[in-house]
Amino acid sequence: xxxxxxxxxxxxxxxxxxxxxxxxxxxxxxxxxxxxxxxxxxxxxxxxxxxxxxxxxxxxxxxxxxxxxxxxxxxxxxxxxxxxxxxxxxxxxxxxxxxxxxxxxxxxxxxxxxxxxxxxxxxxxxxxxxxxxxxxxxxxxxxxxxxxxxxxxxxxxxxxxxxxxxxxxxxxxxxxxxxxxxxxxxxxxxxxxxxxxxxxxxxxxxxxxxxxxxxxxxxxxxxxxxxxxxxxxxxxxxxxxxxxxxxxxxxxxxxxxxxxxxxxxxxxxxxxxxxxxxxxxxxxxxxxxxxxxxxxxxxxxxxxxxxxxxxxxxxxxxxxxxxxxxxxxxxxxxxxxxxxxxxxxxxxxxxxxxxxxxxxxxxxxxxxxxxxxxxxxxxxxxxxxxxxxxxxxxxxxxxxxxxxxxxxxxxxxxxxxxxxxxxxxxxxxxxxxxxxxxxxxxxxxxxxxxxxxxxxxxxxxxxxxxxxxxxxxxxxxxxxxxxxxxxxxxxxxxxxxxxxxxxxx
Numbered sequence: 253x254x255x256x257x258x259x260x261x262x263x264x265x266x267x268x269x270x271x272x273x274x275x276x277x278x279x280x281x282x283x284x285x286x287x288x289x290x291x292x293x294x295x296x297x298x299x300x301x302x303x304x305x306x307x308x309x310x311x312x313x314x315x316x317x318x319x320x321x322x323x324x325x326x327x328x329x330x331x332x333x334x335x336x337x338x339x340x341x342x343x344x345x346x347x348x349x350x351x352x353x354x355x356x357x358x359x360x361x362x363x364x365x366x367x368x369x370x371x372x373x374x375x376x377x378x379x380x381x382x383x384x385x386x387x388x389x390x391x392x393x394x395x396x397x398x399x400x401x402x403x404x405x406x407x408x409x410x411x412x413x414x415x416x417x418x419x420x421x422x423x424x425x426x427x428x429x430x431x432x433x434x435x436x437x438x439x440x441x442x443x444x445x446x447x448x449x450x451x452x453x454x455x456x457x458x459x460x461x462x463x464x465x466x467x468x469x470x471x472x473x474x475x476x477x478x479x480x481x482x483x484x485x486x487x488x489x490x491x492x493x494x495x496x497x498x499x500x501x502x503x504x505x506x507x508x509x510x511x512x513x514x515x516x517x518x519x520x521x522x523x524x525x526x527x528x529x530x531x532x533x534x535x536x537x538x539x540x541x542x543x544x545x546x547x548x549x550x551x552x553x554x555x556x557x558x559x560x561x562x563x564x565x566x567x568x569x570x571x572x573x574x575x576x577x578x579x580x581x582x583x584x585x586x587x588x589x590x591x592x593x594x595x596x597x598x599x600x601x602x603x604x605x606x607x608x609x610x611x612x613x614x615x616x617x618x619x620x621x622x623x624x625x626x627x628x629x630x631x632x633x634x635x636x637x638x639x640x641x642x643x644x645x646x647x648x649x650x651x652x653x654x655x656x657x658x659x660x661x662x663x664x665x666x667x668x669x670x671x672x673x674x675x676x677x678x679x680x681x682x683x684x685x686x687x688x689x690x691x692x693x694x695x696x697x698x699x700x701x702x703x704x705x706x707x708x709x710x711x712x713x714x715x716x717x718x719x720x721x722x723x724x725x726x727x728x729x730x731x732x733x734x735x736x737x738x739x740x741x742x743x744x745x746x747x748x749x750x751x752x753x754x755x756x757x
Contacts, residue, residue, distance in 0.1 A: 254282050255290070257308040257457070263593035265372045266362045274310040274456075276317055276480065277463035279324035280473025286316040291453050291480060296369040297592055297601040297636040307367060310456050313481035318448065318489035321477035322496060325419040325446035328474030334416045334444045337472075339395030346391035346441055348469040353384045356465065360430055363457040365592040368429060369601040369637070370555055372593050382717070383434035386735070389719035390438030397443055397740060399747075409751040414744040416444030417522065421490035421499040423483075423511070424459075426452035426603050427558040427659075432502050433459055435734050437476065438719075440500075443743040448477045448496065450487055454604050456480040483507065491515055498522040500742065502560075504657075505683075505728050524732030524742045526560070526724055528657040529685030532678035533563035533714065534668075534700060537571040539690035543712065545579045548663075551688060551714035553587060553641045556599050557661035558607070560729075561686035563714050564658060566665045567674050573667045577645065580665065581627050584641045589632045601637040602660060608637035611660030618644050618653040618662075628661070649680060657683070671700060679705045684726030688714045707733075 254275025261268050275282030290309035298305040330336075353360065360383075361376035370379070399412035420440050424432040429451060440447055451459035459478050466476050479486050487507075491499050491514035498521055501511050505527040515521045533551050535544045551563030568576045592600035602608045615629050628642030641661045647654050654664055668674040678687060687706040691697050701709035707725040710716060717723055717735070724733035732742050 277478040313479035315489035324474035329446040332472040343394035350387040352465040386434040390442040394442040407754040413747045421496040422449040423501045425503045426455040429455040430458040439739040492518040502526040525730040527730040531686040533688040536691040537569040544690040552663040682728045685729035
């Protein structure tokens with residue numbers, strides 16, 4: 253029988269006792285994994301390894317469990333979901349789920365802060381709020397997925413149907429656990445697919461809690477199945493499963509390649525990928541300097557820098573470079589690092605010891621390569637996986653800290669001369685997820701945004717996303733789009749129907 257997670261939250265932001273099963277969620281029930289093994293969940297802000305505090309243990313899934321989940325999803329698709337559940341019915345259930353998420357919003361935010369380390373305030377106001385909005389947005393689409401009638405001849409009726417694909421696999425990361433789950437569930441459910449989803453083994457709590465809400469909302473068993481487990485077992489089994497017709501993944505470009513390979517070697521399943529980034533943030537001489545500084549800090553240090561679209565390469569025009577760097581350094585020093593549940597904390601701990609060590613290795617690489625640390629560059633405190641917000645200057649394009657995704661609170665500030673110079677530098681990357689431009693010149697803003705090779709271009713803001721606006725990358729930052737109407741195309745197959753109305757042979 254699966255274990256039960258029980259925790260007493262006693263922070264000023266949230267005081268409550270929570271308790272729920274931590275089993276695999278297959279066919280509407282919480283069960284142990286086939287091997288009866290578990291995975292420890294660590295609070296990244298409590299104690300530094302090797303004395304990390306275990307919050308709870310969750311059931312560990314295996315490839316056998318993936319088979320069971322896929323079978324349950326297929327049965328649901330063939331009987332109670334897909335074309336057997338009208339869009340209006342799917343919409344009602346999704347709206348109920350959004351309402352339940354809203355009812356339990358503080359609890360969901362607290363769980364995010366507990367196993368991810370992000371601040372409760374940001375989790376509540378960004379992650380949870382955005383997740384609710386996403387599910388509600390796609391609830392509105394559920395009865396509006398339509399085909400077209402094509403004009404051919406008077407002797408033939410021709411039309412298209414956008415049919416659900418069937419069983420889809422979804423693999424989500426640890427940086428925005430609930431939000432990424434919602435981005436995946438929303439369009440897939442709206443289009444009538446059934447789901448086998450793997451959350452990160454580092455941050456499984458909100459995904460498991462969502463399964464209880466999915467049951468409470470009244471979704472039929474087997475429509476959504478969630479398996480906690482490791483990437484090389486559960487993730488690989490989903491990617492290579494012959495009965496999974498589509499896989500969606502958010503995470504690193506390295507793992508994205510492995511998923512594409514597994515999909516190609518199995519049944520050539522449809523693949524969408526939202527991958528890494530090394531986003532440029534371009535600040536021109538005529539920018540509102542105070543706003544540019546505030547947004548730049550938010551762009552790189554929000555969510556502890558663990559954001560795929562983080563503005564980690566900050567290009568500043570030479571006329572304001574010195575003043576910007578002075579203010580940006582001051583702003584960075586003012587950001588409070590500490591307890592995720594404290595109301596004035598901006599940055600919590602990194603998600604794990606692995607990520608902590610990875611970020612620190614990049615900082616050491618920058619030092620060794622001759623880059624200058626303006627602020628930060630070291631661990632914060634003596635417990636937990638905390639790293640001080642870090643700014644490097646005196647960098648060159650060949651350095652790892654300029655070229656590679658660090659996924660932590662580490663940014664580089666680079667001086668540029670003019671538009672052509674900065675466009676060349678900004679586009680000199682294998683990534684193309686996002687970019688930002690700060691200027692008060694409308695023509696310059698639009699022209700620069702159009703010349704940047706990125707799937708999202710922000711003007712005078714960063715990290716601003718909406719459920720109805722597509723998000724995804726160019727180049728090695730991914731394939732396909734999340735969010736908006738565009739995401740629906742990831743979860744339907746288009747069928748053309750030709751009906752003879754009078755042509756005789």
